[in-house]
Amino acid sequence: MxxxxxxxxxxxxxxxxxxxxxxxxxxxxxxxxxxxxxxxxxxxxxxxxxxxxxxxxxxxxxxxxxxxxxxxxxxxxxxxxxxxxxxxxxxxxxxxxxxxxxxxxLSRMKKIEFDEQMGTVVVEPGVGFYDLYDYIKANKLPYWISTPGNSWGSVMGNALDRGVGYTPYGEHTKKICGMEVVLPDGDLVRTGMGAFSDAPTWQAYAYGFGPSWDQMFCQSNFGVVTKMGLWLMPEPESLMGMDVEFDSPDDLKAMVDTIGPLRREGILQQSPSIGNWLRAAAVLTTRGEWTDKPGALSDDVISAIRKRFNIGWWGVSLRLYGREEVNKASYKVLEKAINDISPMSIKPTSWVKGEPLEHTGWTGTPMTFPMQNVNWYGGRGGHIGFSPIIPQDGSKALAQFKRTYERYKEYGMDYQGSFAFGERHLTNVNAMIFDKDDPKMMKGIDPFFRRLVADAAEHGYGEYRTHLDYMDLVAKTYDFNDHAMRRLNEKVKNALDPNGILAPGKSGIWPTNLSGEREA
The missing domain is CATH 3.30.43.10 (Uridine Diphospho-n-acetylenolpyruvylglucosamine Reductase, domain 2)
Incomplete structure (x- = not known):
């Protein structure tokens, strides 16, 4: 025992x-x-x-x-x-x-309250993406949810950890509107307009009066969120777009510099994600079908995999949502912009309300098949993610990719990476896929991850979320004015939780009585 x-x-x-x-x-x-x-x-x-x-x-x-x-x-x-x-x-x-x-x-707390007129929902922590999707379908509600790449998790939990999806509502934390929170001492508070008893505007206006606290409870250990309001996207009249493949690693620069302005201008309102060939291939095949050699895959093997599945070195799915006539006009702009940078292939797609709907993340359909990527090496598969925020700039994105790709080769790992668009930033999500039954591989994961954090920090890039092992490491990289933000977080922590009992160490925030547990 x-x-x-x-x-x-x-x-x-x-x-x-x-x-x-x-x-x-x-x-x-x-x-x-x-x-x-x-x-x-x-x-x-x-x-x-x-x-x-x-x-x-x-x-x-x-x-x-x-x-x-x-x-x-x-x-x-x-x-x-x-x-x-x-x-x-x-x-x-x-x-x-x-x-x-x-x-x-909190997975047994599964209540859903829906306001059909306003398109808002209040969920408890145990409500999963499949639960909310099924609720909307069962009640024939004219709304779409936004789902992450693996959708078996909590709607609330994903938003609290700043997870993302692929529709115009894909930046989930931005759609939070009002919370109910149990504080560390057991007191109960409602944020925003919820601080006003029986306010009908709790899910309509996020801020209330005075300081706004919703984001203070994201990625923090200041309270236990028991209810969360979210805005949902009205079902669009139509959807148009394209799946695009590009042939060369260097095409990343042109992709970012073309898609970024369309996103900022509002032609694209979704959250596109540029993914490399392995993001697509790892759910279609396994490494053992192609080689038994250790170390990062050679260019010849990569080319053979790409040829069999007809995939680019990079791929991206772009979608337009809303009124059909508006989408048709926007599609012409999108099509010209993409053709101007010489893609390997363009596969158009379109849908109008009343037609059968494609069941993908682009339509808010929950999915779990991307988790098949952990089978890439065989054995007991797993992964951790390294995800720095970088500028929405093609040259800087390409430089970040090349630095990271060289580190993957140095540590003998196959590169799976993506660049997800916000309105002004890119989230560079790098999956470290591994085989837990390979001791040599597992021994290298920790130094590999720490090297990537250090590389990014040298260029002013910090992670937006991280694994438990690295919360202190990542918090330490946010070092302006001798880690003033960490000191502020811990002042709030000690005020709200003087006994230090709620999630000590979350996001590198330690209460005074447990500060000795912080990684040096």
Missing amino acids: ADLPLPPGVDAQRLAEARRAFESALGSDKVFFEELDRETYTDKFAVDDALHHPSGAIAPTTVDEVQAVMRIANQYRIPIWPISRGKNLGYGGNAPELTGSVVMD
Whole structure:
């Protein structure tokens, strides 16, 4: 039997007392402290399986129960790590940052409240993308959701971690409008217009009066979000667009410099994502079909894979949404702009309301097939993501790609990368796919990741989210005025959570009493 992981400063007796208090407040069927339970709440894609083990888990189903949990945690000084559905694979999954924490699993909280007139929804943490999609279909509501590349996670959790989708509503955190939050001391607050009792405008206006707090609860450990308002996209009259392939790695510059202005101008309102050949190929084949040689794939093997599946070195899907006549006019502008940079191929697509709909991320359809990429090497596959924010500039994007690609080759890894467009920025998502049954490969992942963080930091680029292992490392790169932002975050943390019991270490934010746990 494995040793019981304990939080710093907590002995087994105090943890047992806290467990009994949780059982009294929630019922024993919502409290999980057996060895198998603890194994359930570990990171299945962990680079180091010895890290981030919980002491147990609890599963409250109401706001009152969440409040009770926080009061008990304060009484016994037990760190709590809340998760929505625990599907944040590649970033830590359902495991806690601090070993010995009790995971608070909110996946059983699944209420949905929909305002059909305004196109807003209030969801609880356990509502997944499939749940919301099915709800909309079952109730014949004229709205589309926006889904990430792997859609089995929580709608709320994805927005809180600033996840993205592919429609005009793809920057999910920007569509948050109002939250209900349990603070670390168990108090309950509603943000924005929700601070006004029975306000009919809670999901209509995000800011309320005075400071606006919605973004303060994103990627933070300042409170447990139990309800979130979101805006949804009205079902468009039509959709038009194209799937485009480009032949050369150097084409990235022209792609960024062409798509970027169209995005900023508003011709493209979606969130396009340029992906390299492996993003497409890794769900169609596996590495073992092509070579058994170690190290990064050669250009000859890459060319053979691309030829079989007729894919470019880079590919991007571009979509226009809205009134059909407007889309037709915009498509002419888009088509000319793309043809001017000599693509390898263009595959047009169009849809009008009433016709059968393509079931893709571009239409807000939940999907999970992209996770097949973890089978690329064979064995127990996994991945972590390295995702710096870079300027929306073709030359800088190409330079970032070339630096990163050389590092992949240096560490003997196959490169899977993408460049996702915001309105003014690019998110350079690099997937480190690995085989957990290959000890040599796994030994290299940590130094490889740290090297990429250092490379990006040298050019002023920081990650927008990261795996549990690297939260302190990434927070450290945000170093203006001797890490003034980290100091500010921790002042707020200590004010709201003086006992340091809520998600200590999340995003590199440590309470004073646990500051010794920060990675040096």
